[in-house]
Amino acid sequence: MANPVWTLQDAKNCFSAVVEAAVRGEPQKVTRRGKWVSVVLSAEEYERLKQLDQASAPSLGQLLLEMPQDDGVFTRLPVAPRDLEGV
Template sequence: MDATWTLQDAKNRFSAVVDAAARGEPQRVTRRGKWVSVVLSAEEYARLQRLERASAPSLGELLLQMPQDDEVFERLPLAPREFPCI
C-alpha cells in the first residue's frame, strides 16, 4: 500500500520518503489535503518512461494519419499584417 505524507512531513522526513520509494513503495504527497505528487524509485520511473515511449506513435505513423484527400483547404479571410518600415 502506498504511504501518504503531507508536504510538511515529507520535507521533514525526506530521507524516509526516499528510502521507502527506493524499496519499491510509491510515496504519495499531499498539499492542503489534495494529492499533488508521488515519489517513485528511479527504476520504476525508468520503467514508466520506457512504457510511454513504447506506446507513443512514431513520426511515420503520425504522418500517415494526416488526411490524404485532394480537397481544397479553406482559407480564413484575414488581412495581411502591415509592418512599419524602419
C-alpha cells in the first residue's frame, strides 16, 4: 500500500489515524506548504533504523586511522618563549 501524504493541518486534525497507520507499519509523510517535512514512524521502526545507523557509524579508531597524515607540506612552527610563560 502506498504511504499517504498528509498536509500538516490534516495530520493534526487526524493525528490518531496518522499514529495508528504508523503503528501498523505504514510510515506517514507530512508536508508543510507543499514541502515534505516529516515522517511519522512506529516506535519499533524508529528503533530499528536507529540501530542500523549506529551499527554503520565508524568507531573512533576508524576515524583516527582515516585522518590525513602529515605529508610534509605543513611544518611545525617554532614555539616562542612567550608561549611557555606560566607553564
